[in-house]
Amino acid sequence: MAQNNNNNKMSREEAGRKGGEQTSKNHDKEFYQEIGEKGGEQTSKNHDKEFYQEIGEKGGEQTSKNHDKDFYREIGSKGGRQSGNNNNNS
Numbered sequence: 001m002a003q004n005n006n007n008n009k010m011s012r013e014e015a016g017r018k019g020g021e022q023t024s025k026n027h028d029k030e031f032y033q034e035i036g037e038k039g040g041e042q043t044s045k046n047h048d049k050e051f052y053q054e055i056g057e058k059g060g061e062q063t064s065k066n067h068d069k070d071f072y073r074e075i076g077s078k079g080g081r082q083s084g085n086n087n088n089n090s
Helices: 012-026 029-046 049-066 069-088
Strands: none
Touching: none
16 A cells, blocks of 8 residues: 655545546446547547557567566467357357
8 A cells, every 4th residue: 555645645546546447336247338439539630550560569568578478378369269250159
């Protein structure tokens, strides 16, 4: 738990955590899906294709630094099984 600062005020971290907990008590999954979609729509209006390519490459590079070949085999296998399940439900 974050500690209060010297003025006996709540830290930003603690205030954010408490606010997030309270918000999660007041809203359901659909609320978060809706605001996520709105945020995605707004973000896509502000950025071009090159922006997304660049952040995708950075994310891929970072992920490859943090994981080995076994990680990629596992997620590839899971993805393949999931895709097969989705095709059977069509």
